[in-house]
Amino acid sequence: MTRMRAVLASLMLLSPVFAAAADDPVTTFVLDNGMQVVVVEDHRAPVVQHMLWYRAGSADEPKGASGVAHFLEHLLFKATDTLEAGEFSAVVAANGGNDNAFTSYDYTAYYQRIAAERLELMMGMESDRMRNIRLTLANIGTERDVIIEERNQRTENSASALFSEQMRAVQYHNHRYGVPVIGWMHEMETLDIEDALSFYEIYYSPNNAILVVSGDVTPEGVKELAEKYYGVIPANPNLPERLRTEEPPQTAERRVIFRDARVAQPYVSRSYLAQERDSGSQEDAAALTLLAEILGGGTTSYLTEKLQFDTQVAVYSSVYYRGTSLDDTTFNMIVVPAPGVTLQDAEDAMDAAVASFMTDGVDADQLARLKKQLRAQQIYARDNVDGIAQRYGSALTTGLTVADVQAWPDILQAVTAEDILAAAKNVITPETSVTGWLVKEEEQTQ
Amino acid sequence: MRFFTVLFAALIAALPAQAEVKIQEVVSPGGITAWLVEEPSIPFMALELRFRGGGSLDRTGKRGALNLMTGLLEEGAGELDSRGFARALEDLAASFGYDLGDDALSISAKFLTENRDEAVALLRSSIIDPSFSASDIERVRGQVMTGLRSDTTDPDDIAGKAFNAMAFGGHPYATSLSGTMDSVAALTRADLVVAHGDIFAKDRLYVGAVGDITPTELGVLLDQLLGELPETGGPQPKDAEVMIEGGVTVIEFETPQSVALFGHKGIGLDDPDYFPANVLNQVLGGGSFESRLMNEVREKRGLTYGVSSFLLPRDHAATYQGHVASANDRIGEAIAVIRDEWEKASDQGVTPDELRDAKTYITGAYPLRFDGNGPIARIMVGMQMIGLPIDYIATRNDKVDAVTLDDVKRVAGELLDADGLHFVVVGKPEGLTTGPLPE
Numbered sequence: 008m009t010r011m012r013a014v015l016a017s018l019m020l021l022s023p024v025f026a027a028a029a030d031d032p033v034t035t036f037v038l039d040n041g042m043q044v045v046v047v048e049d050h051r052a053p054v055v056q057h058m059l060w061y062r063a064g065s066a067d068e069p070k071g072a073s074g075v076a077h078f079l080e081h082l083l084f085k086a087t088d089t090l091e092a093g094e095f096s097a098v099v100a101a102n103g104g105n106d107n108a109f110t111s112y113d114y115t116a117y118y119q120r121i122a123a124e125r126l127e128l129m130m131g132m133e134s135d136r137m138r139n140i141r142l143t144l145a146n147i148g149t150e151r152d153v154i155i156e157e158r159n160q161r162t163e164n165s166a167s168a169l170f171s172e173q174m175r176a177v178q179y180h181n182h183r184y185g186v187p188v189i190g191w192m193h194e195m196e197t198l199d200i201e202d203a204l205s206f207y208e209i210y211y212s213p214n215n216a217i218l219v220v221s222g223d224v225t226p227e228g229v230k231e232l233a234e235k236y237y238g239v240i241p242a243n244p245n246l247p248e249r250l251r252t253e254e255p256p257q258t259a260e261r262r263v264i265f266r267d268a269r270v271a272q273p274y275v276s277r278s279y280l281a282q283e284r285d286s287g288s289q290e291d292a293a294a295l296t297l298l299a300e301i302l303g304g305g306t307t308s309y310l311t312e313k314l315q316f317d318t319q320v321a322v323y324s325s326v327y328y329r330g331t332s333l334d335d336t337t338f339n340m341i342v343v344p345a346p347g348v349t350l351q352d353a354e355d356a357m358d359a360a361v362a363s364f365m366t367d368g369v370d371a372d373q374l375a376r377l378k379k380q381l382r383a384q385q386i387y388a389r390d391n392v393d394g395i396a397q398r399y400g401s402a403l404t405t406g407l408t409v410a411d412v413q414a415w416p417d418i419l420q421a422v423t424a425e426d427i428l429a430a431a432k433n434v435i436t437p438e439t440s441v442t443g444w445l446v447k448e449e450e451q452t453q
Numbered sequence: 454m455r456f457f458t459v460l461f462a463a464l465i466a467a468l469p470a471q472a473e474v475k476i477q478e479v480v481s482p483g484g485i486t487a488w489l490v491e492e493p494s495i496p497f498m499a500l501e502l503r504f505r506g507g508g509s510l511d512r513t514g515k516r517g518a519l520n521l522m523t524g525l526l527e528e529g530a531g532e533l534d535s536r537g538f539a540r541a542l543e544d545l546a547a548s549f550g551y552d553l554g555d556d557a558l559s560i561s562a563k564f565l566t567e568n569r570d571e572a573v574a575l576l577r578s579s580i581i582d583p584s585f586s587a588s589d590i591e592r593v594r595g596q597v598m599t600g601l602r603s604d605t606t607d608p609d610d611i612a613g614k615a616f617n618a619m620a621f622g623g624h625p626y627a628t629s630l631s632g633t634m635d636s637v638a639a640l641t642r643a644d645l646v647v648a649h650g651d652i653f654a655k656d657r658l659y660v661g662a663v664g665d666i667t668p669t670e671l672g673v674l675l676d677q678l679l680g681e682l683p684e685t686g687g688p689q690p691k692d693a694e695v696m697i698e699g700g701v702t703v704i705e706f707e708t709p710q711s712v713a714l715f716g717h718k719g720i721g722l723d724d725p726d727y728f729p730a731n732v733l734n735q736v737l738g739g740g741s742f743e744s745r746l747m748n749e750v751r752e753k754r755g756l757t758y759g760v761s762s763f764l765l766p767r768d769h770a771a772t773y774q775g776h777v778a779s780a781n782d783r784i785g786e787a788i789a790v791i792r793d794e795w796e797k798a799s800d801q802g803v804t805p806d807e808l809r810d811a812k813t814y815i816t817g818a819y820p821l822r823f824d825g826n827g828p829i830a831r832i833m834v835g836m837q838m839i840g841l842p843i844d845y846i847a848t849r850n851d852k853v854d855a856v857t858l859d860d861v862k863r864v865a866g867e868l869l870d871a872d873g874l875h876f877v878v879v880g881k882p883e884g885l886t887t888g889p890l891p892e
Binding site for chain 2: 051052053054084092093096097100101102103104105106107120121122148149150151152153154155156157159160163164166268269270271272305306307312315316319322323343345346372376377379380382383384386387389390391393
C-alpha cells in the first residue's frame with residue numbers, strides 16, 4: 008500500500024486534475040468532452056478490468072418500450088462500422104479475456120477483464136461501439152428471441168421472481184422502478200430497431216458515460232488512452248436532463264397474493280418505499296443501511312433472534328436495503344415460516360418483532376460490532392479492486408459523486424443508535440408498504 | 454476493420470501474461486503441510502482448508518448427515534452458543550465459510566492480522582469442538598428441509614437429480630448430498646458426530662494460505678488450528694461407473710420454458726488427454742459467446758439465452774455435460790442443433806483458427822483467475838487435491854500450447870458420442886417423449 012500511495016502522491020503534484028482519496032487506490036478525472044474517468048490501482052497481478060457505465064437504465068426508457076435498455080445492451084455485441092456481429096467478444100476471448108454487460112434500473116455497463124497490456128485494444132473497441140453500431144433486421148429478430156428466452160429463464164420459470172415483479176409493480180404508482188428491467192413480455196415482443204436506435208442516440212455519448220478502469224494500470228496511462236479513444240468523441244449537446252415521473256404521496260397500504268402451483272415454500276415479503284443515497288445528503292440512507300443489518304442482517308439480528316431463536320416461527324428471515332439508487336428505493340423484509348406456521352401468523356410475528364424493536368431500541372454492542380465490521384471491510388476491499396470499481400460505477404450513475412463515495416464510510420461510522428431508530432420510524436409506515444404472500448396454488452381435484 | 458486487425462496481430466505475439474504466484478510449501482512443526490503465498494501488502498490473510506470425501510462420506514442410510522453437520526459448524530462451539538459464536542465472529546470482523554461438495558468439505562476463512570490469534574482460536578473451536586446442541590440441530594434441519602422442498606419445484610434441480618440417478622447407480626454421486634426429506638428427518642445427533650469424525654482428519658486435509666503471514670507464523674497457526682485432528686477418518690467412496698446411455702427423459706412440469714441437462718461419460722483430470730479435451734470443450738460449448746453451441750443455438754437461431762457444455766471431472770467419475778433452456782415449443786429444435794454440433798465435432802474436430810483462438814483464450818484467461826487472496830488460496834488447494842506439482846502454474850500454459858489439431862481430433866472422436874448423449878428435459882416440451890433419441 009505504501010508504494011501505491013507514493014505513486015499517487017507524486018501524480019497529484021504532476022497533475023492537479025487528479026483527485027485521490029487518502030485510503031483509496033483511486034484516482035478520478037474528467038475528459039474535455041465531459042466523460043468521467045475513475046482509475047483503481049492494484050499492481051499485484053498483470054490484469055485489468057475495463058468498464059464503461061452509461062447513465063441509462065430501464066427507468067430511463069420511454070413508455071411502452073420496457074426492456075429496450077437491456078435489449079440495446081445485447082445489440083451492442085452485434086456489428087459496428089469496423090466489427091462484425093459477435094466479433095467484439097471473439098476478439099476479447101482470442102486475447103485471453105472475458106467480457107459481458109449488465110443493465111439495471113439506473114445504468115447499463117459493459118466490461119472486459121483481460122491482461123493489462125490489452126487495455127488499448129479494449130478501449131478501441133468499446134469507444135467504437137459507443138457511436139458506430141450497425142443493426143440489421145435479422146439481428147433484431149434473433150436477439151429479441153434471445154431476450155425473451157432470458158425472461159423465460161429468469162422470471163417466467165420462477166414463481167418467486169414473478170412474485171417480486173408483482174410486488175414492485177404495486178410498490179411504485181408512477182415511477183419506472185415498478186417496471187421490470189428485463190421488460191414486460193408483451194412489450195418486449197414489440198421492440199424494434201427504432202426503439203433500440205432511439206435509446207442509443209439519446210444516451211450513448213461520452214458526457215453520459217463513466218469509464219472505470221481497475222487493476223494493473225496507472226492514472227497517466229489510462230488518461231492517455233482515454234483521451235485517444237474516448238476523448239475524440241464529441242459530447243452530445245442534446246443529452247436530456249435525467250427527469251423521471253415521480254411518486255405521488257403513497258397513502259394506501261397494499262397487499263399482493265401471488266398463487267402458483269410451483270411454490271414449494273410459501274413466504275411473506277414486505278417492502279416499504281425508502282429514501283435513497285442522495286449526493287451531499289447520505290445520512291438517512293446510512294442509517295437505513297445499518298438498520299437493515301441490525302434488524303435482519305444475520306444470526307445476531309433482531310428479527311432472527313425473535314423469530315428463529317426466542318420462538319420458532321420462521322426458518323429464515325432477512326431484511327435488506329440498497330441505497331444506491333437514483334430515486335426512491337425500497338426497504339425489504341422477508342419471513343419464511345416454519346412448517347405448520349401460517350403466512351398470517353408469520354406476518355403477525357414479523358410485525359410484532361418490528362414493533363418491539365421500536366420499543367427496545369438499538370443494542371449498543373451490536374452497533375459497535377457492525378461498525379467494526381464496516382471498518383474491516385475497507386481493508387478486505389483492497390483485495391478486490393474490481394469490487395471498488397463496481398461501487399464507483401454504480402454510485403456515479405445514480406446521482407452520487409466521487410466525494411460522496413469517499414465520504415460514505417465515515418458517514419456510516421457516524422450513525423448513532425438514535426439515528427437508526429429515527430430511520431426505522433420514518434421508513435416503517437403502513438401507507439407506503441406492500442405486503443406480499445407467495446402461496447402454493449392448490450391443484451384442482453377432478 | 455484494418456485498424457483492429459493490425460493491432461490484434463501485434464498483440465497476439467505478446468501473450469500470455471504470466472501469473473506471478475510464488476508458492477512455498479510450509480510444513481508445520483506438527484507435520485501439517487500447507488502451500489503459502491506471502492502477500493503482506495494488505496493486513497489480512499485468506500485460509501482455505503479442504504477435507505477430501507465431502508458429502509460422499511455419508512454412511513449407508515444416513516444421506517445428508519455430512520451436509521447437516523456442515524451447517525451446524527458455525528452454530529455454536531466450545532463455550533459459545535450459536536449467537537455467541539456469531540457475535541464473536543462479528544467482533545473479530547472475520548468471515549468463515551463452510552461448504553460441502555461431493556468430493557470435499559471446504560472451509561474458507563478470512564481474518565485480519567490484528568486479531569489473527571483470536572480468529573484462529575474461534576475457527577479451531579468450530580472444527581474441533583462444535584456443540585451440535587439439540588435446538589440448533591432442529592433449527593438447521595428446518596432450513597435444510599426448506600431447501601429440499603424448494604428443490605422439488607426447481608426445473609434445474611429436478612433435471613440434475615434425474616440425470617445423476619441414471620448416471621451413477623448405487624454410488625453417492627447418484628443422489629443429492631443434501632439427502633431427502635425422509636433421510637434428513639431421521640438423522641440423530643449421533644449420526645452427526647459420526648459424520649464429523651469421518652471428515653475431519655489429517656489424512657484428507659489440504660491447506661492453502663495467502664496473505665500477511667510468514668512461513669514460521671503459518672506453521673504455528675496450523676498446529677494451533679488443526680493439530681488436534683485425528684490421523685484418519687471414515688472410508689473414502691469407490692470409483693463410480695458412468696452408466697447413462699443415449700436417450701431422452703422427459704419430466705413433465707408445468708412451466709413455460711423447458712430446461713435440458715445432457716451428457717455422457719467424460720474424461721478424468723489425470724488423463725493425458727485432458728488438455729486436448731479442454732481445448733475441444735472451449736470450442737464446442739465452454740467459451741461464453743463464441744462457442745459453436747452459443748453461435749448455432751443462440752446467435753443464429755435465438756433459441757436460448759444460454760447454452761453451454763462442461764467437463765465435470767470428479768474424484769470418482771468423470772462426465773461431459775451441457776445445459777440449455779428454451780421455450781417449450783423450441784426446445785426440440787435446440788436439442789437437434791446440439792446433437793448436430795456434437796456429431797460434427799466428433800467427426801471433424803476443430804479448425805486451425807478455432808484451435809488457435811481457444812488456446813489463446815485458455816492461456817490468457819488463466820492469470821485472470823488469480824485475482825485476490827481468497828481465489829489464490831482456493832486454486833492452491835485444488836492443485837494439491839489433484840496432485841499437481843507446486844510449480845504447475847508456470848508450466849500449465851505450455852501444456853495447453855502443446856495441444857495439436859490432431860490431438861483434438863483424436864480426442865473428439867473418442868470422447869464425443871452424439872448417439873450416447875442423454876437429454877433430461879424438464880417442462881412441457883413439444884414433440885419430445887421419453888425414449889430413444891429422435892431419428
